Amino acid sequence: MRLNSLFLTVLITTGISVFAHAQTATGLASYTQTIPGSNQTYAMVAIPGGTFMMGSPATEKGHNPDEGPQHTVQIEPFYMGKYEVTWDLYDLFAFTNMEKEMAEKYKTTEANLSKTDATTRPSPPYVDMSFGMGRAGYPAINMTQYAAIKFCAWLYAKTGVFYRLPTEAEWEYACRAGTTTAYSFGDDVKKIDEYAVYVSSSGGAYKPVGSKKPNPFGLYDMHGNVMEWTQDQYIEDYYKQVDSGTVKEPYAPTTALYPNSVRGGSWDDGPEVLRSAARTPSAPAWKMLDPQSPKSDWWLTSASFVGFRIVRPAKTPGEADIKAYYDIKPIKDY
Numbered sequence: 001m002r003l004n005s006l007f008l009t010v011l012i013t014t015g016i017s018v019f020a021h022a023q024t025a026t027g028l029a030s031y032t033q034t035i036p037g038s039n040q041t042y043a044m045v046a047i048p049g050g051t052f053m054m055g056s057p058a059t060e061k062g063h064n065p066d067e068g069p070q071h072t073v074q075i076e077p078f079y080m081g082k083y084e085v086t087w088d089l090y091d092l093f094a095f096t097n098m099e100k101e102m103a104e105k106y107k108t109t110e111a112n113l114s115k116t117d118a119t120t121r122p123s124p125p126y127v128d129m130s131f132g133m134g135r136a137g138y139p140a141i142n143m144t145q146y147a148a149i150k151f152c153a154w155l156y157a158k159t160g161v162f163y164r165l166p167t168e169a170e171w172e173y174a175c176r177a178g179t180t181t182a183y184s185f186g187d188d189v190k191k192i193d194e195y196a197v198y199v200s201s202s203g204g205a206y207k208p209v210g211s212k213k214p215n216p217f218g219l220y221d222m223h224g225n226v227m228e229w230t231q232d233q234y235i236e237d238y239y240k241q242v243d244s245g246t247v248k249e250p251y252a253p254t255t256a257l258y259p260n261s262v263r264g265g266s267w268d269d270g271p272e273v274l275r276s277a278a279r280t281p282s283a284p285a286w287k288m289l290d291p292q293s294p295k296s297d298w299w300l301t302s303a304s305f306v307g308f309r310i311v312r313p314a315k316t317p318g319e320a321d322i323k324a325y326y327d328i329k330p331i332k333d334y
Helices: 088-093 098-105 108-117 145-159 168-176 189-195 240-243 319-326
Strands: 010-013 031-034 039-049 050-054 071-075 079-083 227-233 262-264 279-281 309-315
Touching: 039 098, 071 240, 079 145, 079 168, 088 145, 108 145, 145 319, 168 227, 168 262, 262 309, 262 319
Parallel strands: none
Antiparallel strands: 010 071, 031 039, 039 079, 050 071, 079 309, 227 262, 262 279
16 A cells, blocks of 8 residues: 655756755754653654755775665655653553553543544553563664554654654655765764664663663664664665666555564674664564464564654644554454
8 A cells, every 4th residue: 555645855966966955844843742741742843844865875984785875865854763762651652551550540531531542452462562671761672664654653642743654765865864974973983882882782681761872863772772663675786776767756655564674783782783774674473482373463462672753743643644654454464
């Protein structure tokens, strides 16, 4: 299903120019989204529009063929989560009883609470999906791309604001934050400990969000901690298709369960996987420990390195398009 009207205008052209100056996002300012009926908030950073070179040059250390050829992409202004979505917020969506208990504590009216009654929610996990690595203030993990989209639907019902997953292009643009180097902090991998939770610094587990320095846009954990879902189907030669003019899409719509694109690398990855241009495809092995048949639409069980953050387009799509985005059906697993 092609729902491009839902997304920010992303114009893709062939070119070799480097990152252009970001255009002013008129009237766009960072803000904090309050979550009615709870003590939770979610900080959103205003991302100015501009053009950038998506992908990496063959000379970049760690470069993979799926990161080329580089191509110029224009991005419209949008907002992006300052942090990865934490368990504190995700659990309100995943567990109805938790949302209701929080609502009672913060004296939410029945009318407000009923807005999320019809929300499709995850089936109960059969184990603690944090695997004891930490919950309060830690990134939510092990959810499917479908679950992340349904979280956005719940948040829309809760707040009246349209949120969604970022496209690959938006994610890389936000991660680079005006840079053309391998990382948003430059090419010197010796600085990575200052900016990222990764295999050599994690101690075998993720860390609370915002534990390291932010990138130039003020976004935390774009490199490392947990990988992040994007909206795109992972297509290995997609950049080649774009560069040749074969496709004009600003993103690759999801048509199959595997693979989809996740970005940023995680606490369990080496530096090269954390590069701004690095792409990772999702895989059936991420549900390896799931004992169900068919396997869960909601939980990955074997992907304690995968989470997400959300974006909000500067221009809100129409209600019909919003409904079409949120009312997707899960693609059944084996």
